[in-house]
Amino acid sequence: MTRFLRTTRTVVRRLRGASRRQLAGLVIGLLVAAGVAVSSGAGQAALATGLLALLLAAVLAGVIHLSRRMARLHRSNQEAVRELRGTVDQLQRRVIAAVEKERLAAGDRHLELTEALARTERLTARGAEVLLHEQSREIEAMFQLFRAVTPRAPMPAGGVLHPTDLLGLVHLARERRPGLTVTLGCGPSTVWLGYAVGVSGGRLVAVEHDENRAIRVRAKVAEHGLSGVEVRHVPLAELSVDGRSADWYDVDALDGLSDIDLLLVDGTLTPAATDPLAPALHVLGRRLAPAAAVVVDDEPARVAPRQGGGFGLTVRRRLPGRWTALTHPQATASTVG
Structure with a gap:
């Protein structure tokens, strides 16, 4: 009894998820099956045979329709797979091209950095020499200032003036x-x-x-x-x-x-x-x-x-x-x- 109730609930849930066309086909099939049973019980074999033939023809038509629908679905899936494969191939080519472009750009930047470092190394000695010369000049100027001026209090800092x-x-x-x-x-x-x-x-x-x-x-x-x-x-x-x-x-x-x-x-x-x-x-x-x-x-x-x-x-x-x-x-x- 419990199994029967469980089966009934399962059938009811599936029927709720069926479309109107599916429910109509199911109802018609049940009515024809009931007609076959009633005709067979009433001793009308010819009618029962006719209804049974009609039921078989309906089942065959449903199978043919289902197979065609599945074939269309299969073709749609194949087309979707082909489009997806083309998209993936195109994306892959773009990624490869972008990576190659970045690799070339990185190579150029590396070359520029190497040249800049080389120039910096060549100019470092010159820059240090110029800086030392400027500092020496400012120190000499400071000594000359205090030889020319004898302050009576601490002198203020020069501010923006050297x-x-x-x-x-x-x-x-x-x-x-x-x-x-x-x-x-x-x-x-x-x-x-x-x-x-x-x-x-x-x-x-x-x-x-x-x-x-x-x-x-x-x-x-x-x-x-x-x-x-x-x-x-x-x-x-x-x-x-x-x-x-x-x-x-x-x-x-x-x-x-x-x-x-x-x-x-x-x-x-x-x-x-x-x-x-x-x-x-x-x-x-x-x-x-x-x-x-x-x-x-x-x-x-x-x-x-x-x-x-x-x-x-x-x-x-x-x-x-x-x-x-x-x-x-x-x-x-x-x-x-």
Whole structure:
């Protein structure tokens, strides 16, 4: 009984998963089988034989239909296998081509790296020699600085300026002995220049737009007792030069600066860093002394003939470090720094 119930449940589950066409065929087959049984029991052999023949014909037709369906399914599977095989072959060829391309590229990179290493090995000795030479030059400049200046307090670090840069400024100031020196921007160079101009009793005015920096440098100046150095905080204002506007020092705060013997324009400290010389000469060019010198760093010095020509500053002199001095051609040899 238990086995019968289990079999019945299995049949019911399978019938639930059958399609409508399958259920209809099953019902028709059961009805024909029932008709055969009833006809046979009623003694109607001819009818029973006919129904049985019909049932056999239906079964044969189902088998033929099933075989055709299985043949179509087999052909579809074969086509799918062929397509899959073609896809796999194509993917394999692509993978092989990509691997070969990467192998060739890796070989090229290896060759380039080998050549670069060879060049590096050839240049290492030269680079070390150049670096050693630069370090030696900076050390020599530092010794010369302290021979030229006797500080009364610890000197500030050079910041962006190297000892050779500071040496060029100190040497120029001691050589020209300016009465009034104006620097646009202040920093450690202000202290060094303060000592240099103080030897001849000169005066140094450092113009600075950053109030905090001005306060720090002013404290350093007081620490060294440089009474001839003034650190003037000048805020920024809009200035028009050749039809172009730029943020520069407030011109009204620069009153009183005249007969300037030495003007230092450092592009790293002034507001108009892209072209610092143009606004400086626009405002202070007419306040320069006849034999004045304008010191600029290398970048603005490239356009100095155009900007300084209106004030006669057409003579260049390359100073130690990053500086170039621009002076008037009629200045005497003793004053052309």
